[in-house]
Amino acid sequence: MAPTFMVSAPGKVIVFGEHAAVYGKPAIAAAISLRSYLLVNTLSKSRHTVTLNMRDIGLDHTWDIAALPWAAFNQPEKKKSFHSLVTSLDDDLLNTIIPHAEEVSEHLPEQDRKIHISSAKAFLYLFLSLSSPHSPAVIYTLRSTIPIGAGLGSSASVCVCLSAALLLQIRALAGPHPDQPPEEAELQIERVNRWAYVGEMCIHGNPSGVDNTVSAGGKAVLFRRQGAAGSSPLVTPLPRFPKLPLLLVNTRQGRSTSTQVEKVGVLRRNHPKVVEPILEGIGEVSKSALELISSTDFDGDNGSINAAVEHLGTLIRINHGFLVSLGVSHPRLERIRELVDYAGIGWTKLTGAGGGGCAITLFRPDVEEETIRELEQKFEAEGFEKYETVLGADGVGVLWPAVFRNEDDDTAAEEIDQEMFEKAEGAQGVDRLVGVGAQENRKGWKFWRRMAV
Numbered sequence: 545m546a547p548t549f550m551v552s553a554p555g556k557v558i559v560f561g562e563h564a565a566v567y568g569k570p571a572i573a574a575a576i577s578l579r580s581y582l583l584v585n586t587l588s589k590s591r592h593t594v595t596l597n598m599r600d601i602g603l604d605h606t607w608d609i610a611a612l613p614w615a616a617f618n619q620p621e622k623k624k625s626f627h628s629l630v631t632s633l634d635d636d637l638l639n640t641i642i643p644h645a646e647e648v649s650e651h652l653p654e655q656d657r658k659i660h661i662s663s664a665k666a667f668l669y670l671f672l673s674l675s676s677p678h679s680p681a682v683i684y685t686l687r688s689t690i691p692i693g694a695g696l697g698s699s700a701s702v703c704v705c706l707s708a709a710l711l712l713q714i715r716a717l718a719g720p721h722p723d724q725p726p727e728e729a730e731l732q733i734e735r736v737n738r739w740a741y742v743g744e745m746c747i748h749g750n751p752s753g754v755d756n757t758v759s760a761g762g763k764a765v766l767f768r769r770q771g772a773a774g775s776s777p778l779v780t781p782l783p784r785f786p787k788l789p790l791l792l793v794n795t796r797q798g799r800s801t802s803t804q805v806e807k808v809g810v811l812r813r814n815h816p817k818v819v820e821p822i823l824e825g826i827g828e829v830s831k832s833a834l835e836l837i838s839s840t841d842f843d844g845d846n847g848s849i850n851a852a853v854e855h856l857g858t859l860i861r862i863n864h865g866f867l868v869s870l871g872v873s874h875p876r877l878e879r880i881r882e883l884v885d886y887a888g889i890g891w892t893k894l895t896g897a898g899g900g901g902c903a904i905t906l907f908r909p910d911v912e913e914e915t916i917r918e919l920e921q922k923f924e925a926e927g928f929e930k931y932e933t934v935l936g937a938d939g940v941g942v943l944w945p946a947v948f949r950n951e952d953d954d955t956a957a958e959e960i961d962q963e964m965f966e967k968a969e970g971a972q973g974v975d976r977l978v979g980v981g982a983q984e985n986r987k988g989w990k991f992w993r994r995m996a997v
């Protein structure tokens with residue numbers, strides 16, 4: 545029986561290029577230190593059930609494995625191997641899983657029901673694609689420190705965790721191990737990423753793939769979806785991405801990415817001659833930012849940094865203006881921008897799909913700590929929530945088995961069991977219990993890294 549293990553994947557911030565990314569324009573995004581964690585418990589062979597236990601949304605459902613539509617997924621013309629590149633969902637397969645996904649939420653109010661069904665759909669599509677009717681009984685328990693539906697890639701990080709866990713279970717992933725060549729790690733990351741994209745398609749209709757790409761590989765990347773159906777996107781790691789002081793503020797205004805993406809799609813269909821140049825303009829913002837990042841030493845002397853930060857800030861402001869014109873801002877996002885603009889201390893844009901969710905602010909280099917504190921107090925007074933996060937976090941990681949060992953004292957090993965994981969209090973409790981890098985003496989997490997570090 546496989547040991548209990550855990551996988552984890554980060555959320556992300558899109559610094560430039562959301563929405564335009566869906567239409568093949570370049571975007572720049574970075575992984576953040578907020579993450580999802582998935583614990584995988586294999587049970588004895590005598591049971592034949594699979595349980596999806598997603599604590600943050602209150603979903604806890606068990607399916608009889610034999611009752612799932614394996615025959616549909618295993619038809620020779622439908623069957624995909626684990627290294628397939630799947631760029632669209634199969635409607636026939638989706639139709640076979642919908643009744644099983646709908647079982648999870650029979651008595652819930654409409655809004656919660658939608659959330660449960662989309663998560664269950666993503667899980668079942670991946671489970672049926674990557675597992676088998678002879679799979680052992682398993683409990684998948686998920687907890688995340690990423691706010692849901694706030695533009696920080698919660699859906700993608702969940703899908704990366706599910707994809708990685710299922711691929712590890714069928715032994716379709718190697719490593720990660722300390723001497724792993726970057727090319728091998730890249731291949732493993734790509735395998736996880738492809739199936740995470742399939743999960744994202746179940747959650748929102750037309751994902752560009754930027755969120756799952758950043759979540760799987762971590763760090764910061766330039767991402768560009770390719771035109772031809774069935775081709776992989778272009779992903780360029782940005783090792784020189786500057787460590788700038790960014791403030792991340794949540795409006796606490798819920799929304800769904802699929803609705804926002806659909807809204808832009810409708811606008812583009814109705815006003816192609818107006819909307820296409822806006823999307824093109826957003827792509828040009830990403831390109832200009834890339835040029836700046838590639839040519840500036842942000843660790844260099846103050847004079848040149850100030851000019852570069854001003855340039856980056858201007859691009860942030862322009863990008864937000866474009867997004868406003870696409871109709872994906874929200875009065876609460878505009879309020880955050882207004883407070884920052886009024887204080888004259890930086891540049892703000894929405895991040896992710898908009899319509900609510902989070903905004904990022906880049907501060908001017910010479911801003912006083914006191915001024916930032918005053919601004920933060922105003923945010924708090926108006927019900928906004930501030931997140932401390934670091935950009936450029938590691939991508940998908942694994943803790944196999946789910947045990948933390950003290951490097952100096954093997955007897956201090958601590959096994960993470962399901963009950964402990966479920967009972968950890970809030971995001972802080974989860975971070976304290978299993979957080980990546982949260983405690984120095986709890987080093988156990990391993991990551992696939994596409995670059996030597």
Ligand SMILES: Nc1ncnc2c1ncn2[C@@H]1O[C@H](COP(=O)(O)OP(=O)(O)OP(=O)(O)O)[C@@H](O)[C@H]1O
Pocket residue numbers: 598599600601658659660662663686687688691692693694695696697698699700702747748755799800801802895896897898
């Ligand atoms: N912790 C979680 N537990 C279970 N399901 C989750 C969790 N986090 C996200 N999801 C799924 O992802 C959906 C939210 O994804 P959505 O793409 O709308 O927002 P986001 O990913 O947070 O923001 P963005 O896509 O703009 O970065 C939820 O409805 C749910 O189906």
Ligand SMILES: C[C@@](O)(CCO)CC(=O)[O-]
Pocket residue numbers: 558561562563564565566695697750751752753754755801805896897
């Ligand atoms: C709005 C969007 O560009 C980013 C969501 O984080 C959608 C996508 O690229 O899939």
Ligand SMILES: [Mg+2]
Pocket residue numbers: 697698699700755801
């Ligand atoms: Mg999402």
